Amino acid sequence: MTVRIAVLGTGGTIASRRDEHGAAQPVETVDRLTEGLVAGLGLRDVEVAARDLFVKDSSALTTADQAVIVREVRAALDDPAVRGVVVTHGTDTAEETAYLLDLVHTDDRPVVLTGAQRPADAPDADGPGNLRDALLVAADPAARGLGVLVVFDGRVLAARGTRKVHTHEVTAFAQPDGGSLGRVVDGRLVVDGVPAHREHLDIGLADIERVRVDIAAVYPGVDGTALRAFAAAGARGVVLVATGSGNANPAIVEAVAELTDRGVVVGLTTRVDTGPVAGIYGGGGGGADLVAAGAVPLGTLRAGQGRILLLGLLATIGDPAQVRAALPTYL
């Protein structure tokens, strides 16, 4: 039986070429990117159906675009002949799209995001190798049940927690623990682990397009201006990127208490690369004070994925007190 891999293109550096000023822009269709790769894979009875959803730099994607990606992945999986789905995506925001897909993905078949750090016209372009690996993983029965994956530079990473860790090197992504679920070695998937149990969310996609969740940074001397401005603009959630294990100052604690009273859910994360946030410190501005003021620690999730979780919960559950209560089960 012929198995089908659906490939959905969204743009990113993997689809980019340099213009006359040397600036890279996504212009290539995913058809052209996959052309020729499949024959070289030696996969018998595999058929690739590639099409573009859009051709954008991933920094320019909107929440509505991400909802389109989720809908189209689901539509592709409606075809029982499809064994897996590959999404080509810019690396800048792939962690957000991958996590949104993972939150809603209950199917055993793999969904694989990949991309590139070097444009398609670079002599040492990494896109073709990454796309080849992503197709191999999507077609491999051993990838069933692994959830949504980021396949990049030979590594197979679980969507949840995975972050972009380098601005331009080809090893662009890492899991928070530095590990991986597997590798692609000599054109074959080697599975090294199983993904941690994940609660799924049946997100109303029309609703996530309407919910506003912002991200506010903490730094020495910061006050509550940004938090209050986001609330005034209609934010129903704000992710606070705190310092250290999740700390700020008394002005931020006061603003967090105000937002909580107004029904805005404040998620607490950190600007530190690894480790969980926790309410350890007091003194009026520490993590313990932020939690007492209503902020909800986001575990090991960092700002981008924390925002996606808040969006999903607010779109699905709605009521802020219930969102705060449900949130820890998704960490």
Ligand SMILES: NC(=O)C[C@H](N)C(=O)O
């Ligand atoms: N490497 C990349 O794909 C970066 C690009 N700016 C993007 O996210 O679309």
